[in-house]
Amino acid sequence: MSNGPLAGQDLELLKKISMGDGEAFRQLYDLTHRKVYVYLYRLVHGKQTAEDILMETYTEVWRCAGKFKGNSRATTWIMGIARNLAMNELGKLRRHDNIDNFPNLSNGVMPDPEPMDRQRRLNEAMTKIPVKHREILDLVFFHEMTYQEVSEVLDIPVNTVKTRVFYAKETLKNALSSMGVKKDDL
Amino acid sequence: MIYNLDKLRELIPFYLNNRLSEKERKEFEKALDQYPELKLEFKEFSEIKEIYKEIEKEIPPPSSVLYQRVLKNIQPQIKLSLIPEKKSYLEQIREFLKWVLGSPRVSWGIVAVQFAIILVLFITLPKGDGFITSSSREPLPGEGIKINVIFDKGSTEQEIRKVLNEVGARIVEGPSTEGLYIIKIKEDQDVEQTLKELKKTYVVQFAEKAY
Numbered sequence: 001m002s003n004g005p006l007a008g009q010d011l012e013l014l015k016k017i018s019m020g021d022g023e024a025f026r027q028l029y030d031l032t033h034r035k036v037y038v039y040l041y042r043l044v045h046g047k048q049t050a051e052d053i054l055m056e057t058y059t060e061v062w063r064c065a066g067k068f069k070g071n072s073r074a075t076t077w078i079m080g081i082a083r084n085l086a087m088n089e090l091g092k093l094r095r096h097d098n099i100d101n102f103p104n105l106s107n108g109v110m111p112d113p114e115p116m117d118r119q120r121r122l123n124e125a126m127t128k129i130p131v132k133h134r135e136i137l138d139l140v141f142f143h144e145m146t147y148q149e150v151s152e153v154l155d156i157p158v159n160t161v162k163t164r165v166f167y168a169k170e171t172l173k174n175a176l177s178s179m180g181v182k183k184d185d186l
Numbered sequence: 187m188i189y190n191l192d193k194l195r196e197l198i199p200f201y202l203n204n205r206l207s208e209k210e211r212k213e214f215e216k217a218l219d220q221y222p223e224l225k226l227e228f229k230e231f232s233e234i235k236e237i238y239k240e241i242e243k244e245i246p247p248p249s250s251v252l253y254q255r256v257l258k259n260i261q262p263q264i265k266l267s268l269i270p271e272k273k274s275y276l277e278q279i280r281e282f283l284k285w286v287l288g289s290p291r292v293s294w295g296i297v298a299v300q301f302a303i304i305l306v307l308f309i310t311l312p313k314g315d316g317f318i319t320s321s322s323r324e325p326l327p328g329e330g331i332k333i334n335v336i337f338d339k340g341s342t343e344q345e346i347r348k349v350l351n352e353v354g355a356r357i358v359e360g361p362s363t364e365g366l367y368i369i370k371i372k373e374d375q376d377v378e379q380t381l382k383e384l385k386k387t388y389v390v391q392f393a394e395k396a397y
Binding site for chain 2: 025063137138165
């Protein structure tokens with residue numbers, strides 16, 4: 001399996017930032033902010049909140065650049081910071097009583113009577129699964145991270161990442177069937 | 187070939203993300219044909235991967251002023267790190283002098299400026315071979331005796347002319363900004379007497395021989 005981009009270059013960049021190099025900071029921002037923003041947007045489901053957290057994230061990056069050890073890509077490290085801030089924000093907003101809870105779809109949500117295309121069905125099912133499952137699928141399939149990188153962002157063991165990916169897929173399948181969609185309908 | 191199914195399952199995301207080596211890829215594809223349960227799992231993950239191809243298009247781009255906001259947040263820290271430690275005045279002067287003395291450009295510049303000043307003075311100053319004193323604005327020529335005079339401000343031209351005629355003098359220069367005139371009498375006239383006569387009149391405030 002091929003490894004990700006060069007962490008050494010990231011380390012160099014963050015070293016410069018830790019010494020107050022504004023140019024290096026701009027460079028890092030340009031390289032990483034889009035990915036971090038997309039991750040946050042998917043996590044908090046709102047442009048404004050995602051942007052607010054992104055701003056806080058890069059303030060932290062500026063402040064803590066010296067702590068980056070270069071063991072992972074800068075994006076992975078930054079996304080870890082972004083995740084912590086996002087989780088704090090989600091906790092404050094009480095959008096989710098418990099982000100790990102699975103929404104009780106079978107009791108509350110009726111299947112959409114309108115015929116939906118395959119894409120829309122899957123998309124909607126995605127919004128109905130718990131954050132921790134949607135998040136891990138995002139990191140693996142959207143951000144295309146390795147299990148090791150995901151474990152660093154989420155601060156959980158690699159084996160937990162591996163099993164959670166499969167649980168997430170199963171949860172998504174369940175969400176689809178709760179929406180009245182059978183696997184064969186897709 | 188016998189594969190470890192759990193290990194193969196773990197490779198599904200990486201196969202879909204194109205992050206397997208050529209060899210791993212081929213082995214994985216062989217295993218897909220060999221294990222129907224792996225193939226089923228692979229199909230389900232493929233569906234999920236497909237969703238993500240569309241997802242990014244649906245996400246609105248971040249605000250263009252976002253970086254400015256970030257910058258505003260860290261600005262004080264950037265400024266602090268960019269401003270070098272403030273040096274004492276003595277150090278600044280020492281550094282300036284070091285720079286001035288060590289720079290041939292500055293030396294040549296000073297020479298050029300000095301030359302320019304000399305040139306300007308040479309062109310603009312009045313020509314003459316004498317000097318100016320407070321009692322005489324002109325070098326004294328050989329003929330006639332000069333007297334510095336200040337007339338009363340209230341006196342008329344007619345009155346002044348009358349006084350000058352009485353003492354046999356004429357104005358040769360003036361008035362200066364201080365109201366000083368230089369008048370001249372003949373060589374053979376008595377200077378002291380002329381001065382007395384001038385001082386006697388209310389028209390003259392000040393009268394002294396010019397040297």
